[in-house]
Amino acid sequence: MPDLPLERIDPDSDRAAFRQIADHLRTLIQRGTLQPGDRVPSEARLMEHYGVARMTVRQALQVLRSEGLVVAEHGRGVFVRERPRVRRLASDRFARGHRARGKATFIAEVEESGSKPTVDTVEVTEEEADADVAERLGLQAGARVIVRRRRYLIDGRPAETAVSYLPAQIAAGTAIARPDSGPGGIYARLEELGHHLARFTEEVRSRMPLQEEARALRLPAGVPVFHLIRTAYDTTGRPVEVCDTVMSSDAHVLQYELPAQ
Known part of the structure; x- marks a missing residue:
């Protein structure tokens, strides 16, 4: 995933892998690397990058959805939520x-x-x-x-x-x-x-x-x-x-x- 500066999971951390993934993606959103309307990397790409199961990726994305940062569009993927202020x-x-x-x-x-x-x-x-x-x-x-x-x-x-x-x-x-x-x-x-x-x-x-x-x-x-x-x-x-x-x-x-x- 060379186009996004994602970190790697720290295996020695007591923070669950899905939460670390959510932290990485949240940081990209907050810094503006991922802009409103941008598509979040697919589940398959996140699984490949982090070396985790699909369920772990889905848990990470659910964290971001619960925070109102991303929205899922059926058949299209997960996108950074647009928030006109x-x-x-x-x-x-x-x-x-x-x-x-x-x-x-x-x-x-x-x-x-x-x-x-x-x-x-x-x-x-x-x-x-x-x-x-x-x-x-x-x-x-x-x-x-x-x-x-x-x-x-x-x-x-x-x-x-x-x-x-x-x-x-x-x-x-x-x-x-x-x-x-x-x-x-x-x-x-x-x-x-x-x-x-x-x-x-x-x-x-x-x-x-x-x-x-x-x-x-x-x-x-x-x-x-x-x-x-x-x-x-x-x-x-x-x-x-x-x-x-x-x-x-x-x-x-x-x-x-x-x-x-």
């Missing part, structure tokens, strides 16, 4: 300038990264707020809220899902309650309604996806998600939106700029 800049992602240009936040970020953003699912309903959402919005439990559910794609691949909750007394009967809320998204519509946005709070944690989340984001085994809950406040201090977002962790880089005070 969007840099999510907390310092300016809600800048009013994006809305002035008619760009919702996700659209602006993805386009800035050089990728193509799309939204393939938009569902709008009016529901009763559950206890958590009601508390975050400063409403009574059971108050009516407009709920917007979306799925966002980057270059045709699912990257995140988001569910926004807005008080019905603000959003009902407005463009916010329509699937297409118009240029600049719901934040532009809120400001047109007189709710000028002043600040946002976000809670972010990493976890493994629920079954329905993995299915919606088409995540292979081993890939965690970022679970982010954001609350938007207007200049009066009133919370006007809660957004519950689940993001594929390997499609996003979260970047924060914090002042030193």
Whole structure:
């Protein structure tokens, strides 16, 4: 296998042979020697190089699959997983300038990264707020809220899902309650309604996806998600939106700029 700088198995190591093979291939992926979309050497070539049985090679590849680094395509082989990344800049992602240009936040970020953003699912309903959402919005439990559910794609691949909750007394009967809320998204519509946005709070944690989340984001085994809950406040201090977002962790880089005070 002269085209790839693979090491040899260390027979004196207490680390199992399949794990050593997985380590070697992982290093090639992390260093960029094997690029996203590249085919991993076939089982036969790995068996020949390492002098191991097919089962040992398959165990090594399964380790990489469980880590979300490779995907198997039936009849074609195993490939390094393509992972387009969007840099999510907390310092300016809600800048009013994006809305002035008619760009919702996700659209602006993805386009800035050089990728193509799309939204393939938009569902709008009016529901009763559950206890958590009601508390975050400063409403009574059971108050009516407009709920917007979306799925966002980057270059045709699912990257995140988001569910926004807005008080019905603000959003009902407005463009916010329509699937297409118009240029600049719901934040532009809120400001047109007189709710000028002043600040946002976000809670972010990493976890493994629920079954329905993995299915919606088409995540292979081993890939965690970022679970982010954001609350938007207007200049009066009133919370006007809660957004519950689940993001594929390997499609996003979260970047924060914090002042030193």
